[in-house]
Amino acid sequence: MNTVKPNYTRALDLKHGRVDMSHGSGGRAMAQLIAELFAAAFDNEYLAQGNDGALLPQAQGRLVMATDSHVVSPLFFAGGDIGCLSVHGTINDVAVMGAKPLYLSASFILEEGFPLADLNRIVESMAQAARAAGVPIVTGDTKVVEQGKGDGVFITTTGVGVVPDGIHLSGDQARPGDKILLSGSIGDHGMAILSQREGLTFSAPIVSDTAALHGLIAAMLDSGVRLRVLRDPTRGGLATTLNEIARQSGVGMMLHESAIKVNQPVEAACELLGLDPLYVANEGKLVAICAPADADRLLAAMRAHPFGRDAAVIGEVLADAHGFVQMTTRLGGRRVVDWLAGEQLPRIC
Amino acid sequence: MNTVKPNYTRALDLKHGRVDMSHGSGGRAMAQLIAELFAAAFDNEYLAQGNDGALLPQAQGRLVMATDSHVVSPLFFAGGDIGCLSVHGTINDVAVMGAKPLYLSASFILEEGFPLADLNRIVESMAQAARAAGVPIVTGDTKVVEQGKGDGVFITTTGVGVVPDGIHLSGDQARPGDKILLSGSIGDHGMAILSQREGLTFSAPIVSDTAALHGLIAAMLDSGVRLRVLRDPTRGGLATTLNEIARQSGVGMMLHESAIKVNQPVEAACELLGLDPLYVANEGKLVAICAPADADRLLAAMRAHPFGRDAAVIGEVLADAHGFVQMTTRLGGRRVVDWLAGEQLPRIC
Numbered sequence: 001m002n003t004v005k006p007n008y009t010r011a012l013d014l015k016h017g018r019v020d021m022s023h024g025s026g027g028r029a030m031a032q033l034i035a036e037l038f039a040a041a042f043d044n045e046y047l048a049q050g051n052d053g054a055l056l057p058q059a060q061g062r063l064v065m066a067t068d069s070h071v072v073s074p075l076f077f078a079g080g081d082i083g084c085l086s087v088h089g090t091i092n093d094v095a096v097m098g099a100k101p102l103y104l105s106a107s108f109i110l111e112e113g114f115p116l117a118d119l120n121r122i123v124e125s126m127a128q129a130a131r132a133a134g135v136p137i138v139t140g141d142t143k144v145v146e147q148g149k150g151d152g153v154f155i156t157t158t159g160v161g162v163v164p165d166g167i168h169l170s171g172d173q174a175r176p177g178d179k180i181l182l183s184g185s186i187g188d189h190g191m192a193i194l195s196q197r198e199g200l201t202f203s204a205p206i207v208s209d210t211a212a213l214h215g216l217i218a219a220m221l222d223s224g225v226r227l228r229v230l231r232d233p234t235r236g237g238l239a240t241t242l243n244e245i246a247r248q249s250g251v252g253m254m255l256h257e258s259a260i261k262v263n264q265p266v267e268a269a270c271e272l273l274g275l276d277p278l279y280v281a282n283e284g285k286l287v288a289i290c291a292p293a294d295a296d297r298l299l300a301a302m303r304a305h306p307f308g309r310d311a312a313v314i315g316e317v318l319a320d321a322h323g324f325v326q327m328t329t330r331l332g333g334r335r336v337v338d339w340l341a342g343e344q345l346p347r348i349c
Numbered sequence: 350m351n352t353v354k355p356n357y358t359r360a361l362d363l364k365h366g367r368v369d370m371s372h373g374s375g376g377r378a379m380a381q382l383i384a385e386l387f388a389a390a391f392d393n394e395y396l397a398q399g400n401d402g403a404l405l406p407q408a409q410g411r412l413v414m415a416t417d418s419h420v421v422s423p424l425f426f427a428g429g430d431i432g433c434l435s436v437h438g439t440i441n442d443v444a445v446m447g448a449k450p451l452y453l454s455a456s457f458i459l460e461e462g463f464p465l466a467d468l469n470r471i472v473e474s475m476a477q478a479a480r481a482a483g484v485p486i487v488t489g490d491t492k493v494v495e496q497g498k499g500d501g502v503f504i505t506t507t508g509v510g511v512v513p514d515g516i517h518l519s520g521d522q523a524r525p526g527d528k529i530l531l532s533g534s535i536g537d538h539g540m541a542i543l544s545q546r547e548g549l550t551f552s553a554p555i556v557s558d559t560a561a562l563h564g565l566i567a568a569m570l571d572s573g574v575r576l577r578v579l580r581d582p583t584r585g586g587l588a589t590t591l592n593e594i595a596r597q598s599g600v601g602m603m604l605h606e607s608a609i610k611v612n613q614p615v616e617a618a619c620e621l622l623g624l625d626p627l628y629v630a631n632e633g634k635l636v637a638i639c640a641p642a643d644a645d646r647l648l649a650a651m652r653a654h655p656f657g658r659d660a661a662v663i664g665e666v667l668a669d670a671h672g673f674v675q676m677t678t679r680l681g682g683r684r685v686v687d688w689l690a691g692e693q694l695p696r697i698c
Contacts, residue, residue: 002520002593024420024696026584026630027689031593050597051520052442052580053415055512059408066402067454067507071373071492093401105416107505109458141505143420145696149500156456156490158416158507163404171351171400231401235375244351244380248399281375340376347373347494 002031003039003050012036017116024110024144037120038140041127046103046138054138056103061162066093069156073347075122078192079208080283082155083125088212088283089234089349090157091133095214096230096286098169098221099161104130106157107141111150122153133212135159167221173228174249176319179295181288183216183302184209184310185261186238190280190348191269200272202265211284216307223301225294232286234349236340239278241287242325243339252320255327255337259314279340281348289317351380352388352399361385366465373459373493386469387455387489390476395452395487403487405452410511415442418505422696424471427541428557429632431504432474437561437632438583438698439506440482444563445579445635447518447570448510453479455506456490460499471502482561484508516570522577523598525668528644530637532565532651533558533659534610535587539629539697540618549621551614560633565656572650574643581635583698585689588627590636591674592688601669604676604686608663628689630697638666 012032022029039047046054070086080088087104094101106126110119130137137157192208195201217230229249233241238260246253262270262277270277284307290298295313302308315327325337361381371378388396395403419435429437436453443450455475459468479486486506541557544550566579578598582590587609595602611619611626619626633656639647644662651657664676674686 021695022691024584025689025691025694026586027589027628027691029691030584031688049519050593051446053413053446053448053508055446055519056412056414058411058511062407063405063452063509064402065405065452065454065488065507065509067456067488067505068490069456069458069492069505071458071494097400097402097404099402103412103414105414105507107416107418107507109418109420109503109505139414139416141417143418143503143696145420145500145503148497151494151498154458154492154494154503156416156418156458156505156507158414158454158456158505159402160412160414160509170398170404235373235379237375240376244399279376339380340374342371342374342376342378345374346370347492 002052003034003047012116014116014120019110019112019114019144021112021144024142030142034142037123041123042137044136046136056138059102059162061164064094064097064099064161064163066090067158068093069154070349071154071347072349074196075152077196077208078205080210081122081125083122084129085210085283085349086155086157087126087129088210090159091135091212091214092232094159094161095217096232097163098167099163101135101159101161101214103138103160104135104157105139106137106155109150109154110144111152112144112147114152119153169227169230171229171245171248174245174251174289174317176251176317177292178228178289178317179292179313180253180315181298182260182312182314183286183308185263186282186285187262187266187270187277187280189283190345191266193348194345195269200269202268204265206265206269209282209284211307213286213307216305219305220298220301223297225298226291227288229289230286233282235281237279237281239337240340246323246325250321250323252318252323253315253325254318255315257327257329259312261310278337283349351401352383352396361465363465363469368459368461368463368493370461370493373491379491383491386472390472391486393485395485405487408451408511410513413443413446413448413510413512415439416507417442418503419698420503420696421698423545424501426545426557427554429559430471430474432471433478434559434632434698435504435506436475436478437559439508440484440561440563441581443508443510444566445581446512447516448512450484450508450510450563452487452509453484453506454488455486455504458499458503459493460501461493461496463501468502518576518579520578520594520597523594523600523638523666525600525666526641527577527638527666528641528662529602529664530647531609531661531663532635532657534612535631535634536611536615536619536626536629538632539694540615542697543694544618549618551617553614555614555618558631558633560656562635562656565654568654569647569650572646574647575640576637578638579635583630583632586628586630588686589689595672595674599670599672601667601672602664602674603667604664606676606678608661610659627686
């Protein structure tokens, strides 16, 4: 993102203006958009270098790199918007590797005609999320596509972080006997989006759980427990995330339905729409797998953090070469919890 | 990009299949698409970790991070496609900072209904470009949007590299007296896209110059000259790139039209369409600014590399607080070379 600002006669009209094709041209209009909107909001020493890439200090530790495109619809929803979501999502993907997130890049694909006021609101939300997380957006890019070739705005963020020595988290580290912990309730993000999309209203509003989890993760790592796996159960929900881990580690799992918290309005919305909350996306929750003797200590560390207040042990890892994830139900039965098949909720993140 | 592969009954139909919404669900269909198409093509030890981010070795040197979204239309063009372009473009943005590119991430926004055969061709092209450049695609993401909410495929790549000690290149380093060098002809990429879009044919075909320039740049750095600025003149063309540098450095420039190579078919196409090649995008060219005494040595180093064969000194940096870029024309006159205003060529990269 070249942040060099040419001379203009007039400032951008952030109230009534709209994105037009010239904002993606590489010329004067694009430079103005970047300078007055993006660089002004993201404001940091790296972006201010004004080159096409950012020059950053040497990083101490193994690197982690993660990327996510965000195409959520609607762009604004209860509890957040595509802007903060795109910051939280990538910070979480870096942090669940055991890394301290250091830098983000952000690339925008804008649709011609998109209101600059909405873009400004989204960019402000990103900037605030990045500042709150202490992870600057150091470089970026902007492209514009014709009306009908995009959908308002898509945002791709990439994160870089460093893993301290001695930490090794990976989806293939789960071992039979390990405990499975979940940091809080499931389904909030997905049902916030879906209920808004469908125009559903409930007695209590459903609010997305979108949040940056690196603070919670740092507290968990600091507790000194033997963590094996961390992952944030986003698209595909808790069920798909656990199936991925089971497959990677070559183990089975037994979950306990009664231990998995689902907020009442989420449960009601899922029932109404015939959805299983186990498959609904989360954006501020994590799954942790640890050595069995460490589960209590890990649980205490999680519950001491605001984003882990409702943490619980939700199951155990089993020896099972087939990698089946099963669950004891509230009624005392047993069911298989398979991968998500087909499409449950499009454009959830 | 989680590369864990669930069990399937059938392989992906890469001949007649199409992208559907389930390929973005986070579930079984997405996992299959990633495993059979992306992970198979990009194949490297980092991607094979199968987590949502890639764990990479510690990097020696200051980091550089650059990102670019690619929305080029058409997706396939003479000399390349969106796949290799997305690899080359980001490698170049990292390399012009003086960095050795180390890793790429790639994130895909696919439109429902897009042929898997085309996607496969694009991914193969990316994989080949990444292999040829020696820069692995270590992590990624895939999202799917409904038909009419995207345009086939958009690809966002992010690159990370390291800058060796002692190298400091930035757009604000140009000084009066410095020489301005260009690595070859201009306008080839933009006119290849545009002539294809408009259905124009010329006696000689116009072929995109898309290429990874980190090899050329390494040779230039190895020559030991005092390089001040490197930049690749993409969107907005040579004119806009030089205006950016002039603004950043607080200097003027005097270019010499006769020294700037424009291939004959590009010149003919520009004339026909009323375009100025100075503003047309390049994807395999670079501008270098160096201390005046080093220009000959730098020119020799550039000409010794296949991508710098047609390199030339095209002008000088002047003291000028207004930052004007001027040019002596072939006819002996003088003109101002301003920033690109408005939109010359939409969706060129």
